[in-house]
Amino acid sequence: TGTFDFNNDSHRRYNPLTDSWVLVSPHRTQRPWQGQQEKTSADGLPEYDPTCYLCPGNVRATGPVNPKYESTFVFVNDYAAVKVDQPPYEQSGADDDDLKSRLLQAQGTRGTCFVICFSPKHNVTLPLMSVAEIENVLDTWTALYEKMKTETTFRYLQIFENKGAVMGCSNPHPHCQAWCTENLPSEPAKEFTSLRSYKAQHGTCLLCDYAIVEQQDPIRIVIQNESFIALVPFWAVWPFETLILAKSHTASLVDFSPKQKTDLADLVQKLTIRYDNLFQTSFPYSMGLHQAPINPLQDESQLAHFHMHFYPPLLRGATVRKFLVGFEMLGEPQRDLTAEQAADRIRAVEEVHYLLK
Amino acid sequence: TGTFDFNNDSHRRYNPLTDSWVLVSPHRTQRPWQGQQEKTSADGLPEYDPTCYLCPGNVRATGPVNPKYESTFVFVNDYAAVKVDQPPYEQSGADDDDLKSRLLQAQGTRGTCFVICFSPKHNVTLPLMSVAEIENVLDTWTALYEKMKTETTFRYLQIFENKGAVMGCSNPHPHCQAWCTENLPSEPAKEFTSLRSYKAQHGTCLLCDYAIVEQQDPIRIVIQNESFIALVPFWAVWPFETLILAKSHTASLVDFSPKQKTDLADLVQKLTIRYDNLFQTSFPYSMGLHQAPINPLQDESQLAHFHMHFYPPLLRGATVRKFLVGFEMLGEPQRDLTAEQAADRIRAVEEVHYLLK
Ligand SMILES: O=P(O)(O)O[C@H]1O[C@H](CO)[C@@H](O)[C@H](O)[C@H]1O
Ligand SMILES: O=P(O)(O)O[C@H]1O[C@H](CO)[C@@H](O)[C@H](O)[C@H]1O
Numbered sequence: 001t002g003t004f005d006f007n008n009d010s011h012r013r014y015n016p017l018t019d020s021w022v023l024v025s026p027h028r029t030q031r032p033w034q035g036q037q038e039k040t041s042a043d044g045l046p047e048y049d050p051t052c053y054l055c056p057g058n059v060r061a062t063g064p065v066n067p068k069y070e071s072t073f074v075f076v077n078d079y080a081a082v083k084v085d086q087p088p089y090e091q092s093g094a095d096d097d098d099l100k101s102r103l104l105q106a107q108g109t110r111g112t113c114f115v116i117c118f119s120p121k122h123n124v125t126l127p128l129m130s131v132a133e134i135e136n137v138l139d140t141w142t143a144l145y146e147k148m149k150t151e152t153t154f155r156y157l158q159i160f161e162n163k164g165a166v167m168g169c170s171n172p173h174p175h176c177q178a179w180c181t182e183n184l185p186s187e188p189a190k191e192f193t194s195l196r197s198y199k200a201q202h203g204t205c206l207l208c209d210y211a212i213v214e215q216q217d218p219i220r221i222v223i224q225n226e227s228f229i230a231l232v233p234f235w236a237v238w239p240f241e242t243l244i245l246a247k248s249h250t251a252s253l254v255d256f257s258p259k260q261k262t263d264l265a266d267l268v269q270k271l272t273i274r275y276d277n278l279f280q281t282s283f284p285y286s287m288g289l290h291q292a293p294i295n296p297l298q299d300e301s302q303l304a305h306f307h308m309h310f311y312p313p314l315l316r317g318a319t320v321r322k323f324l325v326g327f328e329m330l331g332e333p334q335r336d337l338t339a340e341q342a343a344d345r346i347r348a349v350e351e352v353h354y355l356l357k
Numbered sequence: 358t359g360t361f362d363f364n365n366d367s368h369r370r371y372n373p374l375t376d377s378w379v380l381v382s383p384h385r386t387q388r389p390w391q392g393q394q395e396k397t398s399a400d401g402l403p404e405y406d407p408t409c410y411l412c413p414g415n416v417r418a419t420g421p422v423n424p425k426y427e428s429t430f431v432f433v434n435d436y437a438a439v440k441v442d443q444p445p446y447e448q449s450g451a452d453d454d455d456l457k458s459r460l461l462q463a464q465g466t467r468g469t470c471f472v473i474c475f476s477p478k479h480n481v482t483l484p485l486m487s488v489a490e491i492e493n494v495l496d497t498w499t500a501l502y503e504k505m506k507t508e509t510t511f512r513y514l515q516i517f518e519n520k521g522a523v524m525g526c527s528n529p530h531p532h533c534q535a536w537c538t539e540n541l542p543s544e545p546a547k548e549f550t551s552l553r554s555y556k557a558q559h560g561t562c563l564l565c566d567y568a569i570v571e572q573q574d575p576i577r578i579v580i581q582n583e584s585f586i587a588l589v590p591f592w593a594v595w596p597f598e599t600l601i602l603a604k605s606h607t608a609s610l611v612d613f614s615p616k617q618k619t620d621l622a623d624l625v626q627k628l629t630i631r632y633d634n635l636f637q638t639s640f641p642y643s644m645g646l647h648q649a650p651i652n653p654l655q656d657e658s659q660l661a662h663f664h665m666h667f668y669p670p671l672l673r674g675a676t677v678r679k680f681l682v683g684f685e686m687l688g689e690p691q692r693d694l695t696a697e698q699a700a701d702r703i704r705a706v707e708e709v710h711y712l713l714k
Contacts, residue, residue, distance in 0.1 A: 002444050004465060009443040012540060014462035021543050023438065023466060031436040032418060035527030036396075061389060079388040081380065081684070081691055086366040087359050099570050102559070104591050105371035108361060109380060160683040168680025170392030177683065183369060185688035186378050202459070213456050234461050288687030311686050323525025326517040326534065327438070329668050330645030331542035334438055 006338060013339075015235035016198065016206060018190045022237050023327075023334040031336070037319040038166050040281050045123035045172060054173035056120045071133075072140040073117040082111035082181055111154055111181035116140060118174040125163065125174050125282055127272035127353055134265035141289070142253040144178055149254075149294040154180045156188060156293045164284025166313055166321060176287075180294070188290055195303040207305035211245050220343045223270050227263035230271045232343040237333040239315045239322050240278065240342050242271060244308040251304040252291035270351065271310070277349040281318035286311045363695060370696075372592035373555070373563060375547045379594050380684075380691040388693070394676040395523050397638050402480035402529060411530035413477045428490075429497040430474040439468035439538055468511055468538035473497060475531040482520065482531050482639055484629035484710055491622035498646070499610040501535055506611075506651040511537045513545060513650045521641025523670060523678060533644075537651070545647050552660040564662035568602050577700045580627050584620035587628045589700040594690040596672045596679050597635065597699050599628060601665040608661040609648035627708065628667070634706040638675035643668045 004011075012021045053060045056068045062078040089108025091101060118137050119129060126134060141159055148157050161176035162169040184192070198206040214220055214231050221231045222242060233243045244267055250256060256264070275283035292304035315322040315336070327334055337345075361368075369378045410417045413425045419435040446465025448458065475494050476486060483491060498516055505514050518533035519526040541549070555563040571577055571588050578588045579599060590600045601624060607613060613621070632640035649661035672679040672693075684691055694702075 004444045004446045006463075009446070010439045010466045010468070011446060012464045012466050014464075016460060016462070021540075023538075023542075025438040027440070028436055028438055033527065035525060036522040039393075079385055081382040081385055082367045083384070087361045089361040089366070089368055099566050100573070103373060103563075103567050103570050105373070106363075107369045107371075109367045109369050111367070156688075158684060158688040160687045162680075162683040165393040168392060168682040170390065179684050179688065181380075181688075183378075185380075185684075187687055187689060206460075209456050210460050213460050216457070286682045286686050288683065290687070309687060323519075325525040325643045326519040326645065327515060327536050327542075329643050330517045330544055330647070330666060331513075331515040331536065331538075332544060 007341070012332075013235045015233070016210075017194050017235075018187070019194055020235075021332055022235055023332055024338055025334060025336055026338050026341070028336045029341075033316065033320050035323075036321075038314075038321055040318045047121050047123050049122045049173070052122055052171060052173050054115070054117050054171055054175055055122050069117070069120055071119070071136050073120075074114055074140060074144060077113035077115050077177065080113035081179060082109055082113060084110055084112060086110060107183065109182050111179065112148075112152075114144065114178040114180070116144070116159075116176050116178060118176070122173050125272070125276075126161075126268060127276045127283075128355070129174075129269070131262065131265045131269055134269055135261055138253065138261055138265055141178070142256075145253050145291075145294060148180050152180065153295060154182050155295050155297075156181055156184050158185055158188070158288065160286060160288035162286050164282065167284045167286050169284075184293055188293070191290060192300055192303055195305070196299065199299075199303060205249050205303070205305055207245060207307060208249050211247055219340050222274065222343055222346045223267065225263045225267055227260045228267045230267055232339040232346070234339055236339045236342065237324070237335060238311045238313060239335060239337060240275070240312050240346060242310045242346070244268070244271065244310070246306045250306050251301050252306055253289070255306075268308075273351065273353045274346050274349050275310075275312065277354050278346060279314060279318040280354050281314075283312055283314065285313070364698070369689075370592045372590070373567075374551050374592075375544070376551055377592075378689055379592055380689055381695055382691060382693055383695050383698070386693045386698075390673065390677050392680075393678075395671075395678055397675045404478050404480050406479045406530070409479055409528060409530050411472070411474050411528055411532055412479050426474070426477055428476070428493050430477075431471055431497060431501060434470040434472050434534065437468075437470035438536060439466055439470060441467055441469055443467060464540065466539050468536065469505075469509075471501065471535040471537070473501070473516075473533050473535060475533070479530050482629070482633075483518075483625060484633045484640075485712070486531075486626070488619065488622045488626055491626055492618055495610065495618055495622055498535070499613075502610050502648075502651060505537050509537065510652060511539055512652050512654075513538055513541050515542060515545070515645060517643060517645035519643050521639065524641045524643050526641075541650060545650070548647060549657055549660055552662070553656065556656075556660060562606055562660070562662055564602060564664060565606050568604055576697050579631065579700055579703045580624065582620045582623055584617045585624045587624055589696040589703070591696055593696045593699065594681070594692060595668045595670060596692060596694060597632070597669050597703060599667045599703070601625070601628065601667075603663045607663050608658050609663055610646070612663075625665075630708065630710045631703050631706050632667075632669065634711050635703060636671060636675040637711050638671075640669055641671065 008027050010025050059065050157180045159178045223230045229245045287310045289308050291306045292301045313321040365384050367382050416422050514537045516535045580587045586602045644667045646665050648663045649658045670678040
């Protein structure tokens with residue numbers, strides 16, 4: 001029956017960063033789709049929307065008035081998932097012999113949730129902003145990271161962007177969020193566990209080594225510059241998932257040289273332009289930064305290797321998404337096209353944004 | 358600043374079954390929603406739809422003709438994610454000193470994917486079927502489990518249902534899927550790891566103990582009968598997530614007594630009726646069974662404790678869903694209302710289906 005073919009035979013791939021698996025079914029890409037169709041984003045938004053709670057000068061739902069900001073704007077989320085002012089949690093009768101305290105375990109979590117507007121303009125997105133404007137966003141993130149590191153005892157600052165209605169984003173005004181919490185959240189925690197055990201076993205950084213492997217045979221690399229690589233990871237779950245990886249071992253935003261910062265802004269712009277061009281639509285995704293905790297414990301600041309994950313749901317065209325449901329929730333994540341096929345597709349599109357041609 | 362209040366203060370809860378955490382933000386339930394609205398399911402479907410590829414007597418996309426079945430109907434998925442006929446995978450030069458074989462790890466996976474129609478009627482769903490008809494579905498699952506156990510060397514049979522367009526279901530004809538794979542998928546694998554270490558540490562079954570704890574103070578129990586409990590687990594992620602738990606330590610479908618099988622059908626019916634009544638809509642979810650592997654290794658058949666997970670996305674009404682995006686993908690899952698509040702809500706609705714009143 002021939003030899004095993006990664007482009008035609010089902011297989012699982014291992015994610016060493018989170019110690020998890022994905023099922024890949026490349027022969028299944030021809031499946032027709034009769035299910036739910038997504039709406040595409042309304043083009044032709046105004047530069048200023050008087051009903052938007054993020055536009056400069058507008059009043060927010062809970063009362064405050066936004067300043068007439070001219071670049072970025074940071075404020076505390078009016079409906080924050082964590083807050084500073086709450087009593088400490090003490091587990092009642094923490095006695096491991098007691099079934100209840102053994103099985104019903106909880107922790108209190110204090111913190112602060114920020115909203116960060118990328119631009120005063122209601123109708124832009126990262127791929128439609130200049131490299132200098134994106135650098136300004138990076139500077140805003142860096143300043144917030146520094147501020148929380150200095151002024152709080154919180155553990156981690158998770159910066160992330162939900163883009164597009166299909167990703168639960170309720171306002172198209174370009175913005176991201178940053179949730180700062182007392183606890184290290186699960187995803188970065190898993191990554192630190194993997195980075196730690198890889199280092200213990202091999203003496204090197206998992207992500208430094210991974211960058212080397214991918215550069216040796218660049219079939220999954222989408223785009224790169226001197227300081228960063230954007231690639232579809234071997235173990236990608238979402239159809240067009242990518243990872244932006246610092247080429248040198250750099251722990252966090254505050255450790256970047258000016259050159260690295262410009263290079264990162266450049267790569268974010270180029271990658272998101274390609275995303276928009278893929279299906280000629282404002283490409284939805286959740287994106288986020290993983291880096292050193294603001295208050296690192298033990299070896300975490302040595303282990304940390306700055307990277308960004310992009311998780312976009314679209315599969316085939318602007319209206320057909322991948323659903324991670326049923327088997328994915330109960331069994332394990334599943335994808336159809338391979339990481340290499342996805343990288344080919346993202347590489348094949350033009351570098352200039354389709355709206356700017 | 359007072360004492361910690363689970364109904365008002367942010368906290369994390371631990372899931373001992375999958376060794377993971379969820380962030381709970383109960384003070385955030387008042388957040389307004391301006392984002393994407395889901396379409397509700399088209400009511401008034403016909404009992405027979407000539408264009409449906411699952412209705413009796415119809416031709417499927419790839420050519421085969423469905424029999425004129427009168428109860429359940431099982432066939433191999435025309436676009437299966439795994440297949441029987443593929444060459445075995447051999448990792449080339451598996452040498453752990455080589456960066457490539459260390460970081461790019463894969464496994465071949467053979468298997469079979471089945472589709473299981475619950476009924477010849479295009480316009481019913483589990484909550485609209487009789488207990489006897491649901492028992493017949495359980496019998497069909499049991500027969501398939503037995504068949505795959507006897508006739509194959511595959512490891513696991515994952516039975517799951519995606520219900521509703523919002524859960525990626527492309528056909529409303531009542532059906533589920535069963536993916537049979539050479540490998541134990543990640544989710545049941547994590548559960549076996551937890552069940553094993555709990556047993557080693559405490560000498561008992563984690564899920565038997567959990568059933569005891571929840572019965573002592575039934576604030577999260579939605580409904581129960583002699584053999585099964587349906588509850589919102591302490592560590593639920595989805596707003597109205599539930600777990601159906603066998604009260605006695607039973608490994609799989611084939612181990613149930615006739616009484617247990619009737620009780621399970623009864624509980625599935627009653628739970629899904631309550632779900633539909635919650636927002637007076639055909640309640641979408643992904644649901645699945647976790648049980649002993651069809652070809653168990655080591656202690657797996659002793660450890661296995663039959664249960665079903667229901668993961669429904671709706672949050673507030675028939676059109677507003679919870680998105681597990683941004684922070685959930687990059688940080689950790691987050692919910693607003695507590696498990697106890699969700700159980701209260703499901704308990705409060707009527708037992709009779711709103712369409713049958
Ligand atoms: O096989 P279906 O029902 O067409 O597809 C659905 O369920 C599968 C298993 O959960 C998922 O992989 C698909 O993304 C989803 O759309
Ligand atoms: O805070 P937002 O943008 O209103 O809400 C969105 O992002 C949050 C963080 O990823 C999620 O918890 C919400 O489910 C989602 O709708």
